[in-house]
Amino acid sequence: MRDVAVVAFAQTTHTGHDAGLTEPELIGPLINDIRARSGLRTFGFTCSGSCDYLAGAPFSFVSALDAIGAWPPISESHVEMDAAWALYEAWVRLQHGDIDSALVYGFGKSSQGDLREIMTLQLDPYYLAPLGLDQVSFAALQAAALAADRTTLDEIVRRSRAAGRANPHALDLPEPMAGEFEVEPLMPYDIAPITDGAAAVVLAAGDLAGELCERPAWISGIAHRIEPHYLGMRDLARSVSTADAGRVAGSGKGRLDVAELHTQFSHEEPILRAALDLGADTIVNPSGGPLAANPVMATGLIRIGEAAARILDGSAGRTLGHATSGPCLQHNLVTVMEAR
């Protein structure tokens, strides 16, 4: 395998409302930011992640290219997934050996529509989507299958929101307050907030990484695994695919200082902690995680970026970024990074 590292990470100041920017306007300044941070003006490969259903328009990602500058022609690709999978594609592309740099970005404005119902459209169209099973409802089924302890969940939300208030890119959310269930057993605050935002990462291979960056976050392992889609055909209380991906990525081969987990619901944290066998010495979601800012389609990439940033700034030696896709943690990507 060719050595590939995260050499730069940038994200927008995420908002809990539509700030009135189009997607190209949202990512334009971000791309300038990551160019400045990485020192690169052009890239061997560009890959993005977004979802047309968030904007309600087909091929909406094409217009986002206006912010990149695609002339003279660039080598570009897109995934209709969280941009963490765009990063995976870029990592694979860098393995070809003919290019040394890649720009990855993801963006989403979930404020524009009804995310709970947009997420129904990702479900199988025969058995699940026609029931009107919305995102919070299927997440609540998973929380019920886990029989998660309420005190534990409250503490996860409290910790995440406090960390988010200390993160200038995340939302300022209050301490969770008692109230009615959203869908029992989930409280409204167990659900990641509606967020608009974007993020970008630059990957560099081999010697270029060291030239661009004093302390690259070398990707020592990256893998993704998927489970059956239908909720009744898997054990919702466990994430076998996360455990498998973590094993292949070598997450357990050394101490992890930080793990950034793509937890869109508080109950997902105990499931992921168990799957990755995270110990008490691993700090989980020091950025606040998705419970403090959830710009859908960038959230997973931000987990990798935040985990990489701890290495870039010298505060951690070995970190993990997790991203998920599909209902109830169906599909999971684990990236392990380390300083050298």
Add this chain to the structure above:
Amino acid sequence: MRSEHVLEFPGGYTRTTGPVIGRFLTELRDARLVGVRTAQGRVLVPPLEYDPATGEPVTGEWVPVGPAGTVESWAWVGTPRPGHPLATPFAWALIRLDGADTALVHAVDAGSAKAMRPGLRVRPRWRAERAGHITDIESFVPEVTGMVAPIRLTYQIQPGEALSRFLAKVRDGILLGGRCDSCHAVYVPFRSACPQCGTPITEEVELPDTGTITTFAINNLPDPRAPEVPFVSAYILLDGADVPMIALVGGVPAHEVRQGMRVRAVWVPEAERTASMANIKWFAPTGEPDVEL
């Protein structure tokens, strides 16, 4: 500036089902539930074309399942959304149909979250008009585990001699007791024999309508005989009596009622009186100092 933008496939998006899902939906239209057997012998419900555990094509063997099933886990929707299958609160549930090795996701119309539990037995409630669609099952409903048996009999009763005598006096605004010739205890309401020594009671004693609360209960369930909720029913030891009489206490917040409190009967206006304890609206505090019991 803001404008509404709608994304819609007019008339709906047409999808082919293939033979496996198509068979399941066809059976649903006929109000039957079937699963498909995998090469490893498991029964998938709803059926898939490939075994999710191995990726192998499923066999052509169809297995009748259900119609009853068991709830494995559930989530309660207190406020249904427009796209939900029911307009009233319901549960989403993973339901293991009898004979299946996997769970079906569907709605359970259980009335209340308290009715839901893992292990709950449920059955489909079919739509009258079915089209070969997962919503041909309107929802699942709990199996019958209980029923209501109405009972109502009507009687004609009389109070008996002693109580008739007491109620006749109540009509006049008097509480009548009786003294036992043998043990001298005073009972109210008036009765024909002493419950302690069995001696016939002949001596009538007119008692005052004041007394002391010996014990009481705060009732939070409505009762047609009580004027409001919560209400207090109390044992009241009338002055000069040796046994307390049960009556309502009013004219005072329920939480202020206490043992030893002095009370007096509040009578309905004379014109409204009948031979009934309804003559006394309730007993209200007199304001006198409490009595040590």
